[in-house]
Amino acid sequence: MYIEQLQKIKISLWSYAVIPFSFLALMIFIYFSSDGVDTNEVIKKTIEMYGINGTFVMLVAPLSFMLFIVLFYNKFIQNNSLRILTTSRPKIDWSRVFFSFGLWGGITILTTIIGYYAAPEDFVIQFNPEKFAVFVVLAVVLIPFQASFEEYLFRGHMLQGLGLATKTRWVPLLVTSFLFGIMHIDNPEVDKLGMIIMFYYIGTGLFLGILTLMDEGLELALGFHAANNLIGALLVTSDWSAFQTHSILKDVSVPSANFQIFIPILVFFPILLYIFSKKYKWSNWKERLFGNIKPIQVKE
Numbered sequence: 001m002y003i004e005q006l007q008k009i010k011i012s013l014w015s016y017a018v019i020p021f022s023f024l025a026l027m028i029f030i031y032f033s034s035d036g037v038d039t040n041e042v043i044k045k046t047i048e049m050y051g052i053n054g055t056f057v058m059l060v061a062p063l064s065f066m067l068f069i070v071l072f073y074n075k076f077i078q079n080n081s082l083r084i085l086t087t088s089r090p091k092i093d094w095s096r097v098f099f100s101f102g103l104w105g106g107i108t109i110l111t112t113i114i115g116y117y118a119a120p121e122d123f124v125i126q127f128n129p130e131k132f133a134v135f136v137v138l139a140v141v142l143i144p145f146q147a148s149f150e151e152y153l154f155r156g157h158m159l160q161g162l163g164l165a166t167k168t169r170w171v172p173l174l175v176t177s178f179l180f181g182i183m184h185i186d187n188p189e190v191d192k193l194g195m196i197i198m199f200y201y202i203g204t205g206l207f208l209g210i211l212t213l214m215d216e217g218l219e220l221a222l223g224f225h226a227a228n229n230l231i232g233a234l235l236v237t238s239d240w241s242a243f244q245t246h247s248i249l250k251d252v253s254v255p256s257a258n259f260q261i262f263i264p265i266l267v268f269f270p271i272l273l274y275i276f277s278k279k280y281k282w283s284n285w286k287e288r289l290f291g292n293i294k295p296i297q298v299k300e
Contacts, residue, residue: 002088002216003163003172007296011078016161019073023066023153024179031186039188040240052246053135057142059242064145070152085156087217096215096280100223103275105231107268110234112249122253123236129245139233139245147225154180154205155212155221166291173209180205192240192255203265210273213289216284224272 034042046055063259074080154176162172181202184190189197195296208221233243238251276282 002212003169003293005084005088005297006160006164009080009084011080013161013165015078016157016165019070019153020158029181034186039186039191043188043244047244052137052244056243056245057138060146061143063149064142065143067149067152070149070157074157076238079217085152087219089217093217093219096219097223101227102222104224104272105227108227108231109235116249122251124250124252125130125248126250127248128246132248135246136234139230143230143233144226147229148222148236150180151208151218151221151225155208156218158211159212163293169213169288169293170290173213177202177205177209187242189242193257193261196257197261200261200265205271207269210289211276214285215276215280220276268269
């Protein structure tokens, strides 16, 4: 199983503290150093200096690069394999990644079309073929790495390490979900919508953690996260979002925190869990989410 299999490898539990604590320290430093700073204004000035695509690269490239730090640490410091960090299956199941990507990508496109026709006054079509083509290349190259970094850090490295340390599944599920949400606290969306949007970020982390534990691997979470960030960035942007892009549409509505924030958590995520559970024949939910990590016999 996804966490239990690590008992076959002699990895120091202390080695699991280095990357998470370093990353959290960086997030805390950024948060306090930007206290009182208007994030939206900073992004606006950066766009004026480097352009939309240049600003996008400056924001996403560092996170994309961090993926390789996590993978390097996993391979050469912990002497672990990419397969074990990713899945409990004999090999990484790419069909799961693509199915999850396609499912959530399709839902995102459909809901965006419905939202546009339901309230066309809230959007402006800003499609520019030349600028869009350049952005597509940048987004396709960088966003999957950025999304994968967050998955390998939170649902991979941290979830597995906390599972081994606490011998539980629910502790790493809740802790990684909370920390995943807190990571986004400095996003400009928080300034515009208020702290209530943290329910969405933490709820998304919880959903991705449930996917990982129930499916005993990261594949579905990787596909969902890549689709969520990539398709969303290609379709819609706004003047107050973290990703300001040469997308097809621009949301010009007045940002407000309302019930729509909870729709993904209360409606779409449960539907996705149901679809995945039927397709992959999940069972024993209580044990997989709240059971203890059982010791396995390790051959000397």
